[in-house]
Amino acid sequence: MEIGKNSMTASLRGRTAIVGAADTEVGVVKHMGATQLCVDAILRALADAGLDKSGIDGLITCNSMAEPYLYHAETIAEYLQIFPRYCISVGAGGGTTFTALHQAASAIASGICHTVVIAMADSLRSGMSRQRALAMQSSTGHPQFERPYGAPVPGYYALLAQAHMHEFGTSAEHLAAVAVAMRKHAARNPTAQMRAPISIDDVLASRMIADPLHLLDCSLVSDGGSAVVVTSAERARDFKHKPVYLLGVGEGHAHEHISQARSLTTSAAVDSGRRAFDMAGVGPRDIDFAQLYDCFTPVVLIELEDLGFCAKGEGGPFVAAGSIDPGGPLPVNTHGGLLSHCHPGNPGSMFALTEAVTQLRGAAGERQVSQANLALVHAQGGIMSSHCTIVLGRERAT
Amino acid sequence: MSEKPMKSWPERTPETAAYWAGCARHELLIQRCLVCGLHQFYPRLLCTACSARTLEWVRAAGRGVIKSFTIVRRAVSEAYAPDVPYVVALIELEEGPTMMSNVVGCDVGEVRIGLPVQVVFDDWSKDVSIPKFTPADRPVA
Ligand SMILES: [Zn+2]
Numbered sequence: 001m002e003i004g005k006n007s008m009t010a011s012l013r014g015r016t017a018i019v020g021a022a023d024t025e026v027g028v029v030k031h032m033g034a035t036q037l038c039v040d041a042i043l044r045a046l047a048d049a050g051l052d053k054s055g056i057d058g059l060i061t062c063n064s065m066a067e068p069y070l071y072h073a074e075t076i077a078e079y080l081q082i083f084p085r086y087c088i089s090v091g092a093g094g095g096t097t098f099t100a101l102h103q104a105a106s107a108i109a110s111g112i113c114h115t116v117v118i119a120m121a122d123s124l125r126s127g128m129s130r131q132r133a134l135a136m137q138s139s140t141g142h143p144q145f146e147r148p149y150g151a152p153v154p155g156y157y158a159l160l161a162q163a164h165m166h167e168f169g170t171s172a173e174h175l176a177a178v179a180v181a182m183r184k185h186a187a188r189n190p191t192a193q194m195r196a197p198i199s200i201d202d203v204l205a206s207r208m209i210a211d212p213l214h215l216l217d218c219s220l221v222s223d224g225g226s227a228v229v230v231t232s233a234e235r236a237r238d239f240k241h242k243p244v245y246l247l248g249v250g251e252g253h254a255h256e257h258i259s260q261a262r263s264l265t266t267s268a269a270v271d272s273g274r275r276a277f278d279m280a281g282v283g284p285r286d287i288d289f290a291q292l293y294d295c296f297t298p299v300v301l302i303e304l305e306d307l308g309f310c311a312k313g314e315g316g317p318f319v320a321a322g323s324i325d326p327g328g329p330l331p332v333n334t335h336g337g338l339l340s341h342c343h344p345g346n347p348g349s350m351f352a353l354t355e356a357v358t359q360l361r362g363a364a365g366e367r368q369v370s371q372a373n374l375a376l377v378h379a380q381g382g383i384m385s386s387h388c389t390i391v392l393g394r395e396r397a398t
Numbered sequence: 399m400s401e402k403p404m405k406s407w408p409e410r411t412p413e414t415a416a417y418w419a420g421c422a423r424h425e426l427l428i429q430r431c432l433v434c435g436l437h438q439f440y441p442r443l444l445c446t447a448c449s450a451r452t453l454e455w456v457r458a459a460g461r462g463v464i465k466s467f468t469i470v471r472r473a474v475s476e477a478y479a480p481d482v483p484y485v486v487a488l489i490e491l492e493e494g495p496t497m498m499s500n501v502v503g504c505d506v507g508e509v510r511i512g513l514p515v516q517v518v519f520d521d522w523s524k525d526v527s528i529p530k531f532t533p534a535d536r537p538v539a
Contacts, residue, residue, distance in 0.1 A: 134475050143406075144414055145439075147406035148528050150405070150470065150473060150474045150477075150481065150484065150486065150500070151486040151498075152473070154472075155470050155486050159466040160466070163511070207471070207472075208469075209471055210486075258498075259496055260440075264465070264488070
């Protein structure tokens, strides 16, 4: 039996909320290892929620590359001496974060557990030798049909960029405009790793890594961790902060290896976005700000298009017009993103999530988005492979 | 030749042994479905179009076009550093499937999307040969 496109799925709209969110110190953090960063993130998120560790009955982590464990979440639970009912490590690359949120919300809505901490951390910058970092990079790609050809990670994404340029006339300046916009946001965020303003020319003058991607089209390499506390909408009223409700969530999975992609220029963000919007009962025009996975500049253009914020192929001109800048019609990555805030690998998109919570609480200070009621947060993992979109809001119903 | 052992050598599996054996003979083998005729790559247990398990190996013409490419300026590892700048590309074969490869035997500046290419083989050892591509208008040794 084929499952129809319109088959009903149980809606998670308004069933759960984020009641705690916090980041560790990020950037270059030499005084803590990856395991400590993960636990530090959990302790900070619990403190933010005003919750004792005994109040958690679910834990979701992703593995660390610097300090990997065979069973990571179990190790963190053991370290904390908590004994959860639900405990898993997830692994979908950068998209991991929001698929974890999907798992957490589903577990809570189905009664498996009531309060889940999602925590992710790594120390790619300080916790790994250059040898190990290179070995890690070489492990991307299909072992038989891609790796022998020697593409570094930026090279895989460059294939997407080149195809987008060829099909839609996207230019190197359009790609650079994404990096410039992220830096404008980061300049307003005291925790961002890179805050000095950059220009289009700076990006174009930076070293070419894999045509058409320059060094400044590529995200940072960082240390850091981040955690959120998720609970049922009913329980959420009893915490310190006003809850941030999960209104919509959707995933899309197109391929794992880029040579198997059905399209190089349209991604499964189309599917994840539609599913999340349908659940939330809203559309792209209702969104006040977005946090989009920005490991490399072309990814943001494809996400903006596939999520419906601009027409297909128009991502470049949309960004070049200042649309995603601070104060623009759709501020994107108000913390500075992976390009300028920090990128510790798999945990990368967690910081987009905690920033969305901060914005929706109205607690973002100098960088606060005015009228921040509805946020879209999106991440992808692999090479534009696995996508997850979430819609978060200040109110339980839309 | 001495740096080659450090490159990312393909480790064949029962499923891919015939493919790599073909490469060693300088033949590019892909699968064809006996039920619906689909050509597919990489090798699989099922036809991805009709799910039939009846697949045969056929020799691809070795011709295709560049679907996308990049010029790698910073190698993935030390073993690839002497090759910089080198082209990593996605090649759409005449039979339909897409594969990743290197484009060799030309200036990196000549490479563009849509360029017709043909397969050549880079012998890493007596048993391991890596299929690569060169512009179709070049004589193949
Ligand atoms: Zn078939």
